Amino acid sequence: MNIRTIDWKNNKVRLIDQTKLPEKLVYLNIDNLKDLWQAIKIMQVRGAPALGAASALGVYLGVRDYKGNTWLGFQRRLKNAAQYIASSRPTARNLFLGIERVIAVALKNRECPISKIKQSILKEAKMIMQEDMLSCRKIGYYGAKLLQNNSNILTICNAGILATIDYGTALGVLYWAVSKGKRIKVYSSETRPLLQGSRLTAWELNKQGVDVTMIADNTAAKLMQEQKIDLVITGADCIAANGDSANKIGTLNLAILCKYHKIPFYVAVPRSTFDFKIKSGKDILIEMRDPSEVTKIMFKRLVAPQGVKVLNPAFDITNHELITAIITDQGIIRPPYKKNIMKILKVI
Amino acid sequence: MNIRTIDWKNNKVRLIDQTKLPEKLVYLNIDNLKDLWQAIKIMQVRGAPALGAASALGVYLGVRDYKGNTWLGFQRRLKNAAQYIASSRPTARNLFLGIERVIAVALKNRECPISKIKQSILKEAKMIMQEDMLSCRKIGYYGAKLLQNNSNILTICNAGILATIDYGTALGVLYWAVSKGKRIKVYSSETRPLLQGSRLTAWELNKQGVDVTMIADNTAAKLMQEQKIDLVITGADCIAANGDSANKIGTLNLAILCKYHKIPFYVAVPRSTFDFKIKSGKDILIEMRDPSEVTKIMFKRLVAPQGVKVLNPAFDITNHELITAIITDQGIIRPPYKKNIMKILKVI
Numbered sequence: 001m002n003i004r005t006i007d008w009k010n011n012k013v014r015l016i017d018q019t020k021l022p023e024k025l026v027y028l029n030i031d032n033l034k035d036l037w038q039a040i041k042i043m044q045v046r047g048a049p050a051l052g053a054a055s056a057l058g059v060y061l062g063v064r065d066y067k068g069n070t071w072l073g074f075q076r077r078l079k080n081a082a083q084y085i086a087s088s089r090p091t092a093r094n095l096f097l098g099i100e101r102v103i104a105v106a107l108k109n110r111e112c113p114i115s116k117i118k119q120s121i122l123k124e125a126k127m128i129m130q131e132d133m134l135s136c137r138k139i140g141y142y143g144a145k146l147l148q149n150n151s152n153i154l155t156i157c158n159a160g161i162l163a164t165i166d167y168g169t170a171l172g173v174l175y176w177a178v179s180k181g182k183r184i185k186v187y188s189s190e191t192r193p194l195l196q197g198s199r200l201t202a203w204e205l206n207k208q209g210v211d212v213t214m215i216a217d218n219t220a221a222k223l224m225q226e227q228k229i230d231l232v233i234t235g236a237d238c239i240a241a242n243g244d245s246a247n248k249i250g251t252l253n254l255a256i257l258c259k260y261h262k263i264p265f266y267v268a269v270p271r272s273t274f275d276f277k278i279k280s281g282k283d284i285l286i287e288m289r290d291p292s293e294v295t296k297i298m299f300k301r302l303v304a305p306q307g308v309k310v311l312n313p314a315f316d317i318t319n320h321e322l323i324t325a326i327i328t329d330q331g332i333i334r335p336p337y338k339k340n341i342m343k344i345l346k347v348i
Numbered sequence: 349m350n351i352r353t354i355d356w357k358n359n360k361v362r363l364i365d366q367t368k369l370p371e372k373l374v375y376l377n378i379d380n381l382k383d384l385w386q387a388i389k390i391m392q393v394r395g396a397p398a399l400g401a402a403s404a405l406g407v408y409l410g411v412r413d414y415k416g417n418t419w420l421g422f423q424r425r426l427k428n429a430a431q432y433i434a435s436s437r438p439t440a441r442n443l444f445l446g447i448e449r450v451i452a453v454a455l456k457n458r459e460c461p462i463s464k465i466k467q468s469i470l471k472e473a474k475m476i477m478q479e480d481m482l483s484c485r486k487i488g489y490y491g492a493k494l495l496q497n498n499s500n501i502l503t504i505c506n507a508g509i510l511a512t513i514d515y516g517t518a519l520g521v522l523y524w525a526v527s528k529g530k531r532i533k534v535y536s537s538e539t540r541p542l543l544q545g546s547r548l549t550a551w552e553l554n555k556q557g558v559d560v561t562m563i564a565d566n567t568a569a570k571l572m573q574e575q576k577i578d579l580v581i582t583g584a585d586c587i588a589a590n591g592d593s594a595n596k597i598g599t600l601n602l603a604i605l606c607k608y609h610k611i612p613f614y615v616a617v618p619r620s621t622f623d624f625k626i627k628s629g630k631d632i633l634i635e636m637r638d639p640s641e642v643t644k645i646m647f648k649r650l651v652a653p654q655g656v657k658v659l660n661p662a663f664d665i666t667n668h669e670l671i672t673a674i675i676t677d678q679g680i681i682r683p684p685y686k687k688n689i690m691k692i693l694k695v696i
Contacts, residue, residue, distance in 0.1 A: 218598025250566025
């Protein structure tokens, strides 16, 4: 089944409303910046690569009805749109990458007529989507080599189709392996608080015909103890120059459990996930999200005492020493990371 | 605030309906075996020591309206009541302990008039409650010595008032420490799938004025990484002769995280939790519970694809090597466990 998470269709951003999954597959058609901001904020669209496309398209939505014809006026509008969309999830690195790319293109074309500049922004946003589609397949190609036939795989959150344009990073590796005839069994950790593992990962693996079993996050250690897991693979939101990796809260848990049980722990990401300016995980800013995500389940029934204190970080940092290898669209990176990241990603 | 989880009042079993917490504090008054079976099954009452009292009282409810006057007829009724209540949660060790005790008392009094035997059963059930109340306070007394002033403590599930008659095992240690003037900060892991950590532990710590912060289970590793946790303390459902400990799914996770971060991991239990006939954790039977606990949140909104496979074990086994000490009502047991369990619990 072909699923496309985010697209540009009929002059609108067309995206799957991920808050409606797994109950209903509903597409949103968004034609203005404010609605897109909201969709990102409440995670109707989420996942690092998908957000990169969303922010670029968002900037386009924010400038396309600009009526003036001066670069200065356009530039002000562009800046406002960029700042506004960036404020939807201020620690999401890919939001900024998408914005930076369309702004760079606009600047490059600043001498052109405004209509031309607008077109160049839309074209760049589409290019971001194209690149991600290719990049995910490359990650799949490289990563699938690490999977034996009949592997039992544990993953957390959603680093799949629904986190990217149409294929996935960590799950892309699984899709590639399956397409090459490998048999796999996947355990999907439900991923509290927002349950991306059960709502999204179990949903898309099911749709793609991959054997998937859901577990509560608490069940991971028991599965490993019983030797039911051969490897863990996750995505990442940001990787520092030394390989420290920020990903969904709970990822660090799994990496430590892997270390203890001597199970490989892999991270699968496109090159854009690396931030070479960040030296180590200590310098990665962690988004703190609303307590109600924990005290209420999917914002409905209260499952904790009224007014209880809650600590709700969205991500944690997995020290590079816990990571067996980082699978990228440029190849597989193994320790020592500081050196090999530079080498394989050809950072100058 | 005095809270009594289970009691015998007005010829009925009076218990807090824990499925209604934290929204409402509702007491159930149960006067027949069938309703008590149901209350145990759906966890309106839960927690190892509370279940020991519940099963003993359940046997009494099952026999008290026996109209005959022969031991043989009474014995048949007794056996039926015992088997029926035992089937409510067939792997809960304390259910059986409660049943065994009242059956032993009945057997001892078999020559007495039936009305006298009935009274002896009720008396024994009340004794089980009295003993638990004392036992929890002894656990508190011994365990509190392990807590420094200003400790930051993480716990999982509910090993508190609501798991016992009125004081708690792991949380009893905290209550004792607080009553002696120690300042503590508690993190309560929400404990998916049934959320006892948020619904019950956060609720009762709040009521008792103890500083508590809720986290998703996934957040534990991050807190330890940031050195925000000084120790972990949990209850247990069953401890084998070698110290291997069965407790709520997710406990093993925490024990491994403690090992990695060099944080003490304590288990607090009454003597009755030990099963000396069980050599190691491998021989402890793990209850598998209904998938809907994971796919639906508190049995309501579906948060996973219809029909998805689910693995939902209720407990996991923490290897004794991961346990820093076992706090009991007879004193603190440290490794080597096999030897010291026998010594401190005076097992002959």
